[in-house]
Amino acid sequence: MTWSLVVGKLHNRKFFLLAKSNGLEVLQVFPEDGNMGRVLPKYLSQWTTEKVKAEGVNVLPKTNVEGATLEDNKVVLTLNGGQKVNNYFCTCLRDN
Numbered sequence: 001m002t003w004s005l006v007v008g009k010l011h012n013r014k015f016f017l018l019a020k021s022n023g024l025e026v027l028q029v030f031p032e033d034g035n036m037g038r039v040l041p042k043y044l045s046q047w048t049t050e051k052v053k054a055e056g057v058n059v060l061p062k063t064n065v066e067g068a069t070l071e072d073n074k075v076v077l078t079l080n081g082g083q084k085v086n087n088y089f090c091t092c093l094r095d096n
Helices: 013-021 042-054
Strands: 002-006 025-029 058-060 065-071 074-079 084-087 089-092
Touching: 013 025, 042 058
Parallel strands: 002 025, 002 089, 025 058
Antiparallel strands: 065 074, 074 084
């Protein structure tokens, strides 16, 4: 099963650990070059991204969600570039 975490500025490591401990694949999607790219210098953003990847998260930088539909009780996210991701869980955190 896949759990997608669509984030803006910040991410929460607890989400990753909870999902991974329950056997879920975690996909993190954000539009910046690296994790927390809007608030961290580039080198720290890239370092943070590598740490998240090392925890088993599938990280998709420079990616936006262009649409979402419900198909067969799954949330299907359409990403820029046309890629589709089937999810059992989808959490979206928005910047204020």
